Amino acid sequence: MLILISCGKREADFFAQRNRIHQMAMKESPEKAHALFLGFADECHAKGEYAFEACALYEMATNYLDQRDTLGMRRILDRMESLAKDHPENTGAGYSYYSVLGTYYASVYEQDGAETTRDAMFGALRKAVAFQERMTQEDYRVQAIVPAWNYYNMAVCYDLYCDPPVRDSIAKYLDLADKSNKETAYLRPFEHQQIDVSIRDLRAWLLYYDGKNDEAIAEMDAVLALIDSVEASSPNTVITERGEAYGFFVEVYSSMGNFQKALEYQTLKAENDKLRFSAQRNAAVREAESKYDVAKVEVRLAKVRGWMVSLAILSLLLIALVFYYRLLIRNREEGRYTAAVEALVETDAGVRALTEKVSPDKAAQVFSSALKPLSAVERKYIMLFMSGKSTEEIADAMNVAPASVYTMKYRIKKKYPESFPLPF
Numbered sequence: 001m002l003i004l005i006s007c008g009k010r011e012a013d014f015f016a017q018r019n020r021i022h023q024m025a026m027k028e029s030p031e032k033a034h035a036l037f038l039g040f041a042d043e044c045h046a047k048g049e050y051a052f053e054a055c056a057l058y059e060m061a062t063n064y065l066d067q068r069d070t071l072g073m074r075r076i077l078d079r080m081e082s083l084a085k086d087h088p089e090n091t092g093a094g095y096s097y098y099s100v101l102g103t104y105y106a107s108v109y110e111q112d113g114a115e116t117t118r119d120a121m122f123g124a125l126r127k128a129v130a131f132q133e134r135m136t137q138e139d140y141r142v143q144a145i146v147p148a149w150n151y152y153n154m155a156v157c158y159d160l161y162c163d164p165p166v167r168d169s170i171a172k173y174l175d176l177a178d179k180s181n182k183e184t185a186y187l188r189p190f191e192h193q194q195i196d197v198s199i200r201d202l203r204a205w206l207l208y209y210d211g212k213n214d215e216a217i218a219e220m221d222a223v224l225a226l227i228d229s230v231e232a233s234s235p236n237t238v239i240t241e242r243g244e245a246y247g248f249f250v251e252v253y254s255s256m257g258n259f260q261k262a263l264e265y266q267t268l269k270a271e272n273d274k275l276r277f278s279a280q281r282n283a284a285v286r287e288a289e290s291k292y293d294v295a296k297v298e299v300r301l302a303k304v305r306g307w308m309v310s311l312a313i314l315s316l317l318l319i320a321l322v323f324y325y326r327l328l329i330r331n332r333e334e335g336r337y338t339a340a341v342e343a344l345v346e347t348d349a350g351v352r353a354l355t356e357k358v359s360p361d362k363a364a365q366v367f368s369s370a371l372k373p374l375s376a377v378e379r380k381y382i383m384l385f386m387s388g389k390s391t392e393e394i395a396d397a398m399n400v401a402p403a404s405v406y407t408m409k410y411r412i413k414k415k416y417p418e419s420f421p422l423p424f
Contacts, residue, residue: 033063034060037056037057037059037060037063038056038060040056041053041056041079044056045083050090050093051090051092051093051142053083053093054080054084054090054092054093054096054143055092055096055143055144057076057079057080057083057096058080058096058099060076061076061077061080061100061103061104062100064076065100065103065107068107068391068402070107070108073103073104073107074104076100077097077100077101080093080096080097080100081101083097084096084097084098091131091134091135091139092131092139092143092145094127094131095131095132095145096143098124098125098127098128098131099124099125099128099150101124101128102121102122102124102157105117105120105124106157109121109161110391110406118161121157121161122157125153125154128150129150129151129154132145132147132150135147137183137184137185141185146184146187146195147180147184148177148178148180148181148184148195148199149195151173151174151176151177151180152173152174152195152198152199152202154169154173155169155170155171155172155173155174155177155202156202158170158173159205159206159410160407160410163413165209170202170206174199174202174203177195178196178199181195181196190230193226193230194230196226197223197226197227197230197241198241200219200220200222200223201223201241201244201245201248204216204217204219204223204248205248208248208251213252213255216248216252217249217252220245220248220249220252224242224245227241227242227245239272242272243273244404246265246266246268246269247265247377249262249265250262250265250266250269251375253265254373254375255372255373273399357387358383358387362386363379363382363383366382366386366422366423367379369416369417370416371415371416372414372415374412374415377408378408378411378412378415381394381405381408381409381412382412382423384397384398385423385424386423391405391406409424
């Protein structure tokens with residue numbers, strides 16, 4: 001009994017310390033947090049607590065991934081590999097190593113695009129799944145592993161990194177993620193719901209890719225209902241996921257020619273993005289203070305908000321006129337819709353500054369080469385890609401996560417011939 005109490009206390013101490021370091025990484029200094037994680041990993045290793053050591057190293061690697069620091073990930077991977085080889089009985093160490101290795105190769109593949117890198121990525125991720133499937137529910141709980149997310153990430157890789165997407169594999173891993181989510185007992189209700197949101201979101205996209213628009217819309221409607229159910233528990237996550245869902249409806253209804261519905265959802269997305277901006281505002285202003293006077297930034301933001309409201313009202317009037325004259329040809333109708341959307345997604349001068357050196361003629365040539373109509377948002381992303389900016393710079397400019405930029409790359413590629421030289 002004393003041993004069990006001691007183990008339980010140590011486990012509680014580990015999670016408490018990990019949470020403290022996480023808060024430091026987000027609010028204070030990522031570098032200091034890394035140093036604390038490394039010291040904690042050394043302490044665990046000295047005491048023979050290899051499962052906790054693997055957890056600490058995994059957290060360090062994840063933080064490096066968030067910073068797109070592949071060199072940092074590589075350093076941690078060397079130690080994780082040694083730990084997994086020296087203690088093969090510790091399935092958690094093996095899982096952590098191959099999971100991070102697969103993510104590392106994914107980051108490298110986004111840069112070099114080499115098939116050998118992609119094959120290495122899938123090989124590592126499959127080994128992570130193999131280790132994961134040897135673990136018990138207690139192993140998952142102690143090492144804070146959520147197997148459903150690992151299965152979901154496999155499905156995403158088969159979607160994003162295969163052209164065309166491997167539909168059978170995507171469906172297989174989504175089913176495994178769903179089953180695992182239902183079986184994992186230690187998660188809180190809203191954590192289960194967050195996983196459901198991601199699974200059903202990708203299923204909706206699969207239905208859309210297959211041309212099953214009505215089923216795709218019904219599935220994403222269910223996603224929005226799930227998002228509403230977790231709003232109280234995870235408001236920041238909800239803002240991001242709801243914006244992605246609205247973007248889905250804009251894409252689907254635009255492809256169907258239902259520009260009125262598309263504009264309704266683009267309006268909702270623009271309003272949701274304001275909430276996201278508000279949630280991120282403090283960090284953005286701190287960064288701006290080093291370059292600009294805070295008062296000037298506030299004045300500019302106030303003007304942008306005013307422009308967005310005015311343009312939104314004007315755009316809605318234009319769309320009403322378009323649908324009043326329904327006998328006009330489709331191209332003219334679509335042109336007015338695009339103008340309206342461009343007004344709604346207008347951002348501050350930062351985005352325009354990033355793309356001001358892009359040749360309008362060259363941009364027009366790229367736009368006209370698309371096999372399917374490009375949305376205003378897709379055109380803006382293409383302009384940013386043509387400007388030569390990095391994924392992180394584009395994510396900052398569009399107020400999205402880097403993963404959303406990679407998703408946008410994939411969706412844009414599907415609208416062009418395979419041989420067309422896109423600017424990414």
